[in-house]
Amino acid sequence: MRSLTLFAAAAVAIALPAAAHHGWSSYDESKPLTIAGSFTQLSWGNPHGTAKMQWQGKVWDVILAPTGRMEARGLTQADVAPGKKIGLTGYARRDGTAEMRIERIRVNGKTVELR
Amino acid sequence: MEPLLLTVAGWFDAAGIGPWARGSGIVYPVANSLHLLGLVMLVGGIGVVDLRVAGLWRSIPVAPLSHALTPVAIIGLALMLASGAILFAADGRTLAASPVFHRKLVLIALALANAAAFRWLWRDAIGGWDGRVPVAARAMALASIALWLAAGTMGRWIAYS
Numbered sequence: 001m002r003s004l005t006l007f008a009a010a011a012v013a014i015a016l017p018a019a020a021h022h023g024w025s026s027y028d029e030s031k032p033l034t035i036a037g038s039f040t041q042l043s044w045g046n047p048h049g050t051a052k053m054q055w056q057g058k059v060w061d062v063i064l065a066p067t068g069r070m071e072a073r074g075l076t077q078a079d080v081a082p083g084k085k086i087g088l089t090g091y092a093r094r095d096g097t098a099e100m101r102i103e104r105i106r107v108n109g110k111t112v113e114l115r
Numbered sequence: 116m117e118p119l120l121l122t123v124a125g126w127f128d129a130a131g132i133g134p135w136a137r138g139s140g141i142v143y144p145v146a147n148s149l150h151l152l153g154l155v156m157l158v159g160g161i162g163v164v165d166l167r168v169a170g171l172w173r174s175i176p177v178a179p180l181s182h183a184l185t186p187v188a189i190i191g192l193a194l195m196l197a198s199g200a201i202l203f204a205a206d207g208r209t210l211a212a213s214p215v216f217h218r219k220l221v222l223i224a225l226a227l228a229n230a231a232a233f234r235w236l237w238r239d240a241i242g243g244w245d246g247r248v249p250v251a252a253r254a255m256a257l258a259s260i261a262l263w264l265a266a267g268t269m270g271r272w273i274a275y276s
Contacts, residue, residue, distance in 0.1 A: 025275075045137030046144075047206055047274075068140040 027091035027101045035088045044077040051080070053088075061099040062090070065114040075105060075112040116217045124207025127200075136205035146201040149194055154270075156191025158263050160184040161230070168248055168256035177244040215276045219269035226262035229255055 039051040039062065049064030064070065067077075080086055087106035093099045104113045127133045136142050164181045166172070203210055210216045233255045240249075 043137070045205070046140070046142070047202075066140075066143070068144065071140065 026094055028094045029091050031091070032089055032103065033092060033100060035090070036085070037088075038084055038086060039080060039082045042077070042080060042082055058098040061097075062088070063099065063101040065102075070112065070114065073112050073114075074110060075107070079107045080105065116220070117211050120211035120216075121208065124203070124211055127204035127207055132201065132204040133207060136201045142201065143205050146198040146205075149198040150202060150270075153191045153194030153198060154267050157188050157195060158191075158260075158267065160186075160188030160191060162260050162263070164188075165256035165259045168244070169253045169260075170248065173246075177248070178242045181241060210273070213273055213276065215269055215273045219266055219273070222262055222266040222269060226259065226266060229258050229262060233259070 035053075035055055037053055037055060039053050040059070041052040043050045044067055046066055046068075048066050049070065051062040051064060053060045053062050064080075078084075084107065088100075088102050089104045089106075090100040090102040102114050104111055106112075124133070136146065161184065164177075164184050167175060167177055167180055233252070236255075237249075237252050240252075244252075
């Protein structure tokens with residue numbers, strides 16, 4: 001039984017202290033940011049699209065949605081290609097890292113929800 | 116662990132697997148579904164054998180149960196390795212930097228070592244286990260369940276950490 005206890009303790013010790021680094025709760029939803037601008041880089045890929053954008057003197061990592069979801073809601077890769085004028089509403093990381101998760105995109109007269 | 120994982124991620128990208136997994140709308144969700152199916156087969160297969168070895172359902176003989184379900188678990192494991200490689204290839208840089216993913220890999224290594232040790236220690240004895248099962252074997256069976264469930268939990272946790 002001693003070895004069982006040891007194994008269980010080891011498993012719990014390894015498994016438990018894993019928390020908080022970059023998930024949903026690490027973005028501050030109480031302070032939505034509304035930004036106009038354009039991406040400097042775009043990666044239209046899974047598990048979710050990512051982009052880079054210059055804003056307030058910093059280069060931001062921008063987290064989009066899975067490509068299938070964005071396309072199903074009518075957003076195309078061409079809509080948000082680097083250089084295209086877009087409007088974003090998103091949330092910045094609480095820890096001050098220049099990274100934001102996008103809630104919705106306004107482009108070409110349409111508004112697309114990403115969540 | 117991060118430099119090694121970055122090297123592997125670079126290799127997947129160079130081989131075209133990374134761009135393929137990221138670039139398609141369907142590859143990632145399909146690989147994700149197969150990864151879950153693999154987990155179901157793995158834990159559903161070996162977990163039942165583990166519970167029997169640990170002391171449940173003593174009217175069921177251990178050897179035929181293990182004989183039937185261990186291959187299911189091994190196929191599930193193979194499915195998880197293949198689909199997991201695709202999921203990693205799609206998002207290798209992020210995963211290489213994820214402490215939760217590192218923990219998941221450590222847990223998988225422990226679970227595999229536990230499974231290999233179990234087989235090495237008890238392969239010949241298992242046929243005679245219809246009554247008493249050695250305490251060490253029961254402990255390893257419970258460790259097996261705990262480790263695979265912890266690995267699966269860490270897998271799910273990656274997206275929320």
